[in-house]
Amino acid sequence: MTGHSFDVLGIGNAIMDILARTDDDFLVREGLAKGSMRLIDTEEAERLYSHMGPARMVSGGCAGNTMAGVASFGGKAAFIGKVAADELGRAYGHDIRAIGVHFDTPVLEAGAPTARSMILVTPDGERTMNTYLGACTHLTPDDIDPEVVGAAGITYLEGYLWDPQAAKEAFRVAAGIAHARGRLVALTLSDSFCVDRYRPEFLDLIRSGTVDIVFANAAEVRSLYQTADFGTALAGLRQDAKLAAVTLSEAGSLVVTREETVQVDAHPVETVADTTGAGDLYAAGFLFGLARGYDMETCARFGGLAAAEIISHLGARPEADLADLARQSGLLR
Amino acid sequence: MTGHSFDVLGIGNAIMDILARTDDDFLVREGLAKGSMRLIDTEEAERLYSHMGPARMVSGGCAGNTMAGVASFGGKAAFIGKVAADELGRAYGHDIRAIGVHFDTPVLEAGAPTARSMILVTPDGERTMNTYLGACTHLTPDDIDPEVVGAAGITYLEGYLWDPQAAKEAFRVAAGIAHARGRLVALTLSDSFCVDRYRPEFLDLIRSGTVDIVFANAAEVRSLYQTADFGTALAGLRQDAKLAAVTLSEAGSLVVTREETVQVDAHPVETVADTTGAGDLYAAGFLFGLARGYDMETCARFGGLAAAEIISHLGARPEADLADLARQSGLLR
Numbered sequence: 228m229t230g231h232s233f234d235v236l237g238i239g240n241a242i243m244d245i246l247a248r249t250d251d252d253f254l255v256r257e258g259l260a261k262g263s264m265r266l267i268d269t270e271e272a273e274r275l276y277s278h279m280g281p282a283r284m285v286s287g288g289c290a291g292n293t294m295a296g297v298a299s300f301g302g303k304a305a306f307i308g309k310v311a312a313d314e315l316g317r318a319y320g321h322d323i324r325a326i327g328v329h330f331d332t333p334v335l336e337a338g339a340p341t342a343r344s345m346i347l348v349t350p351d352g353e354r355t356m357n358t359y360l361g362a363c364t365h366l367t368p369d370d371i372d373p374e375v376v377g378a379a380g381i382t383y384l385e386g387y388l389w390d391p392q393a394a395k396e397a398f399r400v401a402a403g404i405a406h407a408r409g410r411l412v413a414l415t416l417s418d419s420f421c422v423d424r425y426r427p428e429f430l431d432l433i434r435s436g437t438v439d440i441v442f443a444n445a446a447e448v449r450s451l452y453q454t455a456d457f458g459t460a461l462a463g464l465r466q467d468a469k470l471a472a473v474t475l476s477e478a479g480s481l482v483v484t485r486e487e488t489v490q491v492d493a494h495p496v497e498t499v500a501d502t503t504g505a506g507d508l509y510a511a512g513f514l515f516g517l518a519r520g521y522d523m524e525t526c527a528r529f530g531g532l533a534a535a536e537i538i539s540h541l542g543a544r545p546e547a548d549l550a551d552l553a554r555q556s557g558l559l560r
Numbered sequence: 561m562t563g564h565s566f567d568v569l570g571i572g573n574a575i576m577d578i579l580a581r582t583d584d585d586f587l588v589r590e591g592l593a594k595g596s597m598r599l600i601d602t603e604e605a606e607r608l609y610s611h612m613g614p615a616r617m618v619s620g621g622c623a624g625n626t627m628a629g630v631a632s633f634g635g636k637a638a639f640i641g642k643v644a645a646d647e648l649g650r651a652y653g654h655d656i657r658a659i660g661v662h663f664d665t666p667v668l669e670a671g672a673p674t675a676r677s678m679i680l681v682t683p684d685g686e687r688t689m690n691t692y693l694g695a696c697t698h699l700t701p702d703d704i705d706p707e708v709v710g711a712a713g714i715t716y717l718e719g720y721l722w723d724p725q726a727a728k729e730a731f732r733v734a735a736g737i738a739h740a741r742g743r744l745v746a747l748t749l750s751d752s753f754c755v756d757r758y759r760p761e762f763l764d765l766i767r768s769g770t771v772d773i774v775f776a777n778a779a780e781v782r783s784l785y786q787t788a789d790f791g792t793a794l795a796g797l798r799q800d801a802k803l804a805a806v807t808l809s810e811a812g813s814l815v816v817t818r819e820e821t822v823q824v825d826a827h828p829v830e831t832v833a834d835t836t837g838a839g840d841l842y843a844a845g846f847l848f849g850l851a852r853g854y855d856m857e858t859c860a861r862f863g864g865l866a867a868a869e870i871i872s873h874l875g876a877r878p879e880a881d882l883a884d885l886a887r888q889s890g891l892l893r
Contacts, residue, residue, distance in 0.1 A: 245651075247658075248879075281628075281655035281877065284617040295614075314647040314673075318578075322614035340647075544614065546581070 233329065234302040234518035236379035238371070238401055239290025240363040240387050240394075241308030241332075242342040243315045244543070247282040249347040254355055261349065264356040264418055266390060272359040275345055284315070285542060286322040287344060289385045289417060289507050292543045296511025296533050298327045299549035300559075302518060305329040305375050307401075311362040315341035326544075332370050335362040346503075354503050364391040368400040376401050377408040380518040383510065384438070386417030389425045402437050411517075413440035415510055416447040423450055433467045440517075441471040442510045448473055472527065474509050476502075480530060482523045491527035494535035494556075504543025508533035512549070528558055566662065567635040567851035569712035571704075571734055572623025573696040573720050573727075574641030574665075575675040576648045577876070580615040582680040587688055594682065597689040597751055599723060605692040608678055617648070618875060619655040620677060622718045622750060622840050625876045629844025629866050631660045632882035633892075635851060638662040638708050640734075644695040648674035659877075665703050668695040679836075687836050697724040701733040709734050710741040713851040716843065717771070719750030722758045735770050744850075746773035748843055749780040756783055766800045773850075774804040775843045781806055805860065807842050809835075813863060815856045824860035827868035827889075837876025841866035845882070861891055 254261055257278065267275065288308060297304040306323055310316030312334045319341060323330045344358040366388075376382055382405040388394040402412045414432060416422050422429060429451060432438050441464065445457055452460040464471050465483045473481045475493075482489040512529030521529070536547050553559035587594055590611065600608065621641060630637040639656055643649030645667045652674060656663045677691040699721075709715055715738040721727040735745045747765060749755050755762060762784060765771050774797065778790055785793040797804050798816045806814045812826040845862030854862070869880050886892035 276654060279658065281619065281658045282651070283875075284651065286614065318615070318617065321609060325612065325614045542616075 233379040236305040237290035237294040239385040242288040244287035292507040300515040301550040302515040309366040376404040414438040415442040419446040419450040494531040508537040566712040569638040570623035570627040572718040575621040577620035625840040632878040633848040634883040635848040642699040709737040747771040748775040752779040752783040827864040838867040841870040
């Protein structure tokens with residue numbers, strides 16, 4: 228791994244999504260909280276799979292989706308994540324490489340299958356995720372290639388990495404290498420339940436400067452500061468983070484530093500088909516812009532553009548060429 | 561396997577579809593004939609997969625899609641097809657059972673992976689299929705459960721079964737059992753290239769009475785009788801087949817016997833998203849109607865209704881409840 232240089236390196240759980248349509252009654256019968264992500268073990272994965280309807284399989288995972296977005300903007304992206312030597316792992320590797328993302332994390336030869344998330348889509352477009360982490364629990368500091376981290380302008384880490392035990396250490400090692408090479412480290416809080424699980428650790432990562440940039444939505448920021456008042460939470464984040472980008476759904480996004488706040492409207496969308504991946508793709512646009520030296524407002528516009536594309540169709544990876552869309556919008560030349 | 565009774569048993573290649581969007585240039589570079597289905601070996605499968613874009617995986621296969629349609633109408637369906645003991649095979653089995661289709665063909669433990677078809681979708685909605693038959697080549701007469709065949713009003717066989725060598729024999733065995741039990745045997749010609757490969761054998765199956773009912777589209781009928789003139793071809797089919805249902809895209813369908821011809825208009829469709837599976841789903845509706853004792857015209861209307869549903873969205877398995885749609889159209893009470 229020499230001679231490369233990357234705009235962004237994403238490190239996250241490499242997960243195949245197993246998507247099935249369902250109705251609200253099914254969620255009730257299974258005792259599932261709509262819209263949540265829960266972690267499940269092998270037995271529960273087997274049980275739920277045997278109850279759910281016919282499904283389709285597509286590559287997913289937050290950081291993986293984000294890297295797909297960076298690549299679609301024409302950015303140079305790399306990904307580190309653990310898949311197993313099985314068909315789902317092979318498909319995951321194929322999909323991410325096929326979009327031009329550098330991916331050479333050693334494949335897990337035995338011990339666990341590739342991670343999968345059984346995603347139940349209700350008629351209202353909401354998704355309820357049931358994630359079996361499998362091979363992701365085997366991501367360790369050994370998987371963090373210092374050459375790749377050093378070659379990336381920004382290393383982007385997903386909060387969900389806090390779930391598999393060994394990945395926390397990999398996360399810290401990657402952040403250490405990035406900073407030693409004078410690079411930036413970004414963190415997405417992933418979801419408000421994830422923040423609930425790891426609040427003190429996430430606050431410590433931000434306050435200690437282990438991460439430079441924080442991505443979050445309003446619910447995650449409120450959860451981080453344990454307040455129902457968004458203004459209070461935002462003030463906390465402004466104090467703690469060097470740079471934060473907060474997504475506000477149809478209200479656009481806010482970019483905050485200690486000194487300033489930039490508000491950017493949402494990119495217009497004709498019809499919202501599926502909101503999954505909106506945050507991941509916002510991060511993709513923002514990170515692409517940041518790596519390429521654009522100002523905060525333009526970074527936020529790149530983010531909004533990518534989020535608008537992703538929510539206009541089913542699925543969390545771009546179907547249109549984001550660089551083309553950015554050129555049409557006058558954001559890229 | 562006792563105590564069951566089925567409206568229709570489908571026997572076919574159990575194939576996972578690996579769908580990727582592509583452009584026409586890619587087809588040209590790869591030397592692929594747009595709209596065709598070709599059989600490929602392991603090496604070609606590896607090579608093509610490494611060149612194609614990110615994909616999604618869904619269960620497919622003609623007879624499998626048809627059984628999914630029969631089940632969606634509320635019919636009792638069974639399926640016989642060979643998958644391997646791998647993740648794709650497991651997904652295939654899950655998907656078909658999850659829609660209520662009886663499926664207990666012994667899984668292939670070793671020797672070949674589950675079949676997959678790499679389907680390249682061009683911007684015009686056309687699909688170019690590259691099929692690696694894998695485990696399907698191991699379907700043998702031993703997989704034909706006489707109890708299941710005997711318990712099904714109609715046994716439906718796909719022409720593609722003529723591709724894997726051992727499946728031909730399984731096909732003949734199934735037809736023999738069905739007739740010995742006083743059941744009906746149906747055949748779909750699958751595609752015009754398939755007819756080109758096996759014309760004499762297909763004509764023999766029809767003329768010898770090994771099959772009672774033939775499903776075909778206009779191109780397949782013309783190919784079967786090697787004529788560009790549809791009228792001539794149809795006259796041949798009327799002479800040879802006891803009963804034939806011929807689909808004519810937007811012109812609806814024709815049901816022909818030696819004595820009569822029934823013409824039924826196409827079911828209205830707002831927008832055609834993807835024509836794949838139209839023939840498979842037409843067969844589903846027709847077979848459901850036939851098994852339930854409806855007249856020819858109503859059978860054709862069930863077929864048209866199912867075909868209209870399938871072409872209104874991407875993918876070859878129903879997304880709506882066909883029984884509901886049939887009730888709304890006044891076809892079912």
